[in-house]
Amino acid sequence: MIFAITALFIFQLLGEVLVQLLGIPLPGPLAGMLLLTVALFIRNQVPEPLENTANHILQHLMLLFIPAVTGVMMYFERVASEWRPFLLATLGGTVLTLVVTGVVLNYLLNKEEQA
Numbered sequence: 669m670i671f672a673i674t675a676l677f678i679f680q681l682l683g684e685v686l687v688q689l690l691g692i693p694l695p696g697p698l699a700g701m702l703l704l705t706v707a708l709f710i711r712n713q714v715p716e717p718l719e720n721t722a723n724h725i726l727q728h729l730m731l732l733f734i735p736a737v738t739g740v741m742m743y744f745e746r747v748a749s750e751w752r753p754f755l756l757a758t759l760g761g762t763v764l765t766l767v768v769t770g771v772v773l774n775y776l777l778n779k780e781e782q783a
Contacts, residue, residue, distance in 0.1 A: 672721035679704040 683700025686692065692699065708714055714722075740747060747754060 669717060669721050669724075672715070672718040675718060676704070676721075679707075 680697050680700040682703055683698065684696030686703070687694055687696045687699050
Protein backbone atom coordinates (compact mmCIF):
# COMPACT_ATOMS: atom_id res chain seq x y z
CA MET A 669 0.00 0.00 0.00
CA ILE A 670 2.87 2.39 0.74
CA PHE A 671 4.28 1.72 -2.76
CA ALA A 672 0.94 2.57 -4.36
CA ILE A 673 0.34 5.75 -2.36
CA THR A 674 3.92 6.84 -3.07
CA ALA A 675 3.35 6.21 -6.79
CA LEU A 676 0.15 8.29 -6.71
CA PHE A 677 1.94 11.17 -4.98
CA ILE A 678 4.88 10.97 -7.39
CA PHE A 679 2.55 11.20 -10.38
CA GLN A 680 0.73 14.09 -8.73
CA LEU A 681 4.07 15.85 -8.21
CA LEU A 682 5.07 15.19 -11.82
CA GLY A 683 1.76 16.65 -12.94
CA GLU A 684 2.28 19.77 -10.83
CA VAL A 685 5.80 20.25 -12.17
CA LEU A 686 4.66 19.72 -15.76
CA VAL A 687 1.80 22.21 -15.41
CA GLN A 688 4.10 24.82 -13.84
CA LEU A 689 6.88 24.38 -16.39
CA LEU A 690 4.65 24.39 -19.47
CA GLY A 691 2.00 26.79 -18.19
CA ILE A 692 -0.78 24.34 -19.04
CA PRO A 693 -4.20 25.50 -17.77
CA LEU A 694 -4.92 22.23 -15.95
CA PRO A 695 -4.83 21.28 -12.30
CA GLY A 696 -1.57 19.52 -11.45
CA PRO A 697 -3.27 16.44 -9.97
CA LEU A 698 -5.29 15.99 -13.16
CA ALA A 699 -2.11 16.16 -15.26
CA GLY A 700 -0.54 13.64 -12.89
CA MET A 701 -3.44 11.23 -13.26
CA LEU A 702 -3.22 11.59 -17.05
CA LEU A 703 0.49 10.72 -16.81
CA LEU A 704 -0.37 7.72 -14.62
CA THR A 705 -2.97 6.60 -17.17
CA VAL A 706 -0.39 6.80 -19.96
CA ALA A 707 2.12 4.86 -17.85
CA LEU A 708 -0.45 2.14 -17.15
CA PHE A 709 -1.34 1.90 -20.85
CA ILE A 710 2.34 1.52 -21.71
CA ARG A 711 2.78 -1.09 -18.99
CA ASN A 712 -0.43 -2.80 -20.16
CA GLN A 713 -1.37 -3.84 -16.64
CA VAL A 714 -2.07 -2.30 -13.26
CA PRO A 715 0.28 -3.43 -10.47
CA GLU A 716 -1.68 -5.35 -7.83
CA PRO A 717 -0.73 -3.04 -4.91
CA LEU A 718 -1.89 -0.02 -6.92
CA GLU A 719 -5.15 -1.73 -7.83
CA ASN A 720 -5.87 -2.72 -4.22
CA THR A 721 -5.06 0.76 -2.91
CA ALA A 722 -7.17 2.43 -5.60
CA ASN A 723 -10.11 0.18 -4.70
CA HIS A 724 -9.79 1.15 -1.02
CA ILE A 725 -9.62 4.85 -1.91
CA LEU A 726 -12.66 4.54 -4.18
CA GLN A 727 -14.67 2.89 -1.40
CA HIS A 728 -14.20 6.05 0.68
CA LEU A 729 -14.32 8.57 -2.15
CA MET A 730 -17.27 10.45 -0.69
CA LEU A 731 -15.13 11.52 2.27
CA LEU A 732 -12.85 13.36 -0.16
CA PHE A 733 -15.76 15.51 -1.39
CA ILE A 734 -16.73 16.84 2.04
CA PRO A 735 -14.12 19.66 2.02
CA ALA A 736 -15.16 20.71 -1.50
CA VAL A 737 -18.84 20.85 -0.56
CA THR A 738 -18.00 22.81 2.56
CA GLY A 739 -16.00 25.26 0.45
CA VAL A 740 -18.92 25.75 -1.94
CA MET A 741 -21.25 26.47 0.98
CA MET A 742 -19.00 29.37 1.99
CA TYR A 743 -20.10 31.04 -1.26
CA PHE A 744 -23.77 30.10 -0.99
CA GLU A 745 -25.00 33.61 -1.87
CA ARG A 746 -23.06 33.60 -5.12
CA VAL A 747 -24.24 30.10 -5.97
CA ALA A 748 -27.81 31.15 -5.25
CA SER A 749 -27.52 34.20 -7.51
CA GLU A 750 -25.83 32.26 -10.34
CA TRP A 751 -27.65 28.94 -10.08
CA ARG A 752 -28.33 28.53 -13.81
CA PRO A 753 -24.69 28.03 -14.87
CA PHE A 754 -24.17 25.62 -11.96
CA LEU A 755 -27.25 23.64 -12.94
CA LEU A 756 -26.23 23.62 -16.61
CA ALA A 757 -22.68 22.50 -15.76
CA THR A 758 -23.98 19.77 -13.45
CA LEU A 759 -26.49 18.42 -15.94
CA GLY A 760 -24.09 18.76 -18.87
CA GLY A 761 -21.30 17.03 -16.98
CA THR A 762 -23.63 14.23 -15.93
CA VAL A 763 -24.89 13.67 -19.46
CA LEU A 764 -21.36 13.80 -20.88
CA THR A 765 -20.15 11.31 -18.26
CA LEU A 766 -23.01 8.90 -19.02
CA VAL A 767 -22.42 9.10 -22.78
CA VAL A 768 -18.65 8.60 -22.51
CA THR A 769 -19.11 5.73 -20.05
CA GLY A 770 -21.63 4.07 -22.35
CA VAL A 771 -19.38 4.43 -25.41
CA VAL A 772 -16.34 3.06 -23.56
CA LEU A 773 -18.34 0.16 -22.09
CA ASN A 774 -19.76 -0.69 -25.51
CA TYR A 775 -16.26 -0.59 -27.02
CA LEU A 776 -14.83 -2.84 -24.29
CA LEU A 777 -17.71 -5.33 -24.55
CA ASN A 778 -17.27 -5.55 -28.34
CA LYS A 779 -13.52 -5.95 -27.91
CA GLU A 780 -14.07 -8.76 -25.37
CA GLU A 781 -16.49 -10.59 -27.70
CA GLN A 782 -13.91 -10.50 -30.50
CA ALA A 783 -11.19 -11.96 -28.28
